[in-house]
Amino acid sequence: MGGHHCIDNGMKSVDEIEAYFCAENINKEDICHNVLIVNINKTYALLDNIYESTRKSWAISEKTTKNIELVISEYRGVFRKVYKPLKWYKDETATKRTRWIFDGIDVSDKYPQYINKHNNFKKRGNISPTQIIWGRKQYLLGGIK
Numbered sequence: 001m002g003g004h005h006c007i008d009n010g011m012k013s014v015d016e017i018e019a020y021f022c023a024e025n026i027n028k029e030d031i032c033h034n035v036l037i038v039n040i041n042k043t044y045a046l047l048d049n050i051y052e053s054t055r056k057s058w059a060i061s062e063k064t065t066k067n068i069e070l071v072i073s074e075y076r077g078v079f080r081k082v083y084k085p086l087k088w089y090k091d092e093t094a095t096k097r098t099r100w101i102f103d104g105i106d107v108s109d110k111y112p113q114y115i116n117k118h119n120n121f122k123k124r125g126n127i128s129p130t131q132i133i134w135g136r137k138q139y140l141l142g143g144i145k
Contacts, residue, residue: 026117056101
């Protein structure tokens with residue numbers, strides 16, 4: 001039956017079950033890089049492509065795009081993929097607020113500390129599909145420029 005709790009009760013692949021139920025929690029303090037976390041729940045269901053669901057179109061500042069080291073895809077509360085943005089550019093189809101798109105590469109194998117982890121610090125009720133985390137190394141180096 002569709003509706004309430006259908007994410008919890010619908011058919012899933014073995015990989016999906018393992019990712020969801022075996023994922024360890026990750027805390028904000030565990031993130032050492034400047035990351036943009038993108039919740040792709042709605043777009044992934046439409047596109048069925050994690051990269052395309054992750055790369056566009058986000059309402060963040062141009063200054064932020066210059067400081068982001070990694071973009072993490074979050075699906076159903078679990079971090080699934082990590083991308084290294086190579087180029088950011090404005091989404092020309094955006095009508096109200098400037099939105100950004102990135103071209104990047106999948107670097108999930110280089111950052112296993114972020115893969116299949118539950119987002120333990122997302123505030124309940126947060127409607128924004130993005131979170132920006134300034135990693136610990138910025139604070140150790142004297143702050144963000």
